[in-house]
Amino acid sequence: MSRRKTDEEYSRTKAYRFFKWFRGEKDYTPAETKMDMSLLIPMEDMSTTVERMQDKQIAKERAYDEKSNKLLIFFNRLYRVVAVLFCVIFGALLIYNVSYLPAVGAVERPTNNEVPERYIEKGLEETGAVNIVTGMILDYRAFDTFGESNVLFVATITVLILLHINKDKSRLSPVLSEDDPGDSDSLYEPGDDMVLQTVAKFLVPIIMIFGIYVILNGHLSPGGGFSGGAVIGAGLILYVNAFGFEKTEEFFTEKTYKWISFCALTTYCLCKAYSFFCGANHLNSHIPLGTPGAILSSGLILILNICVGLVVACTMYTFYVMFRKGDF
């Protein structure tokens, strides 16, 4: 049992003084000297301050005046020469180093090991996906893809927090005030542009169908959730630019975004959690892989592709809307 110090003893220890300083009662100095916190220099009045500022300004202007300051001219020239030299030398060094790398596809490359061998030889058999890349990122490395989708979601939520403009408190925020409508883009909606609207009428359905095709065929043809989602997001942005926010707000609001992202991420998480627990160590996952090449094949990859595509498309569109208006 430790001995309890008396108050007098305790007040002489360093810990006592540190905590006293921490509470803000007294200045803590290790050398036990008291520090005078009062102003050493009395406040000068405004006229001298202005004078001093003007002197500083004049001195600054003279220092940056190229006519009087010969050293500055020399420095500026030297700066440019050194910058160009640095860039050239750095680029040459990089290219010189690249020449030592083994050629693309050479046998002795360190990437040619048993991992890609296994992917290429057994990928179709184990995942059921004709597209090996999708089989890799949504089956062997599905956990990475889950993390990426979550990163997108977190990024959008951060943008929502940072750029969101509360309409009720618009007087408090200096960004959106009624005197300065230039910052609020909702007042500068593009007018009914004939060219843009006609082009969008033809292009948007094609872009959307292409995006959906890329997502649904992710396990058969090149592409997948991310590519298709990006295409759909770009199509949505084109639609907004042509027809204005009023049209899109009928089917896409902040609530829609949150629900779609939440449902897609939860579905992904549950699907992948199931196949992490079942499917290895002699546990049968009971998910049929189907015939390779059919649209309903390769187990869970189709569902995961749809989830990733939804998250990416919503993220793209939400980014644009938040940058544009700061509000849905």
Next chain:
Amino acid sequence: MTVLQIILLLFLLICAISVSITKDLLNAILIYMSFSLIMSIIWVTLESPDLAITEAAVGAGVTSVLFFVTLKKIHAINIEKGTKELADTDINTEEVDGLDEQA
């Protein structure tokens, strides 16, 4: 390497150098967009069409559009005529105010 790839790579180099030389921000974004488009064609010739789709949608589409919106927000470009006049008057009054303070 085919002739087409060499030409595309040359375009890529020209785009990359001219982005750093241009002083107008709007032109820089347009050159960046063309860089992404050329890059997506190069991806196709390198037999990775999935990357080409992503590059065209993200690089040439969404990212550049976000840059445009940002430039418009900070009044670096003025698309509509109404905003242009408004922004010009804003800048003029600010300059006059600054001169008054200095004098």
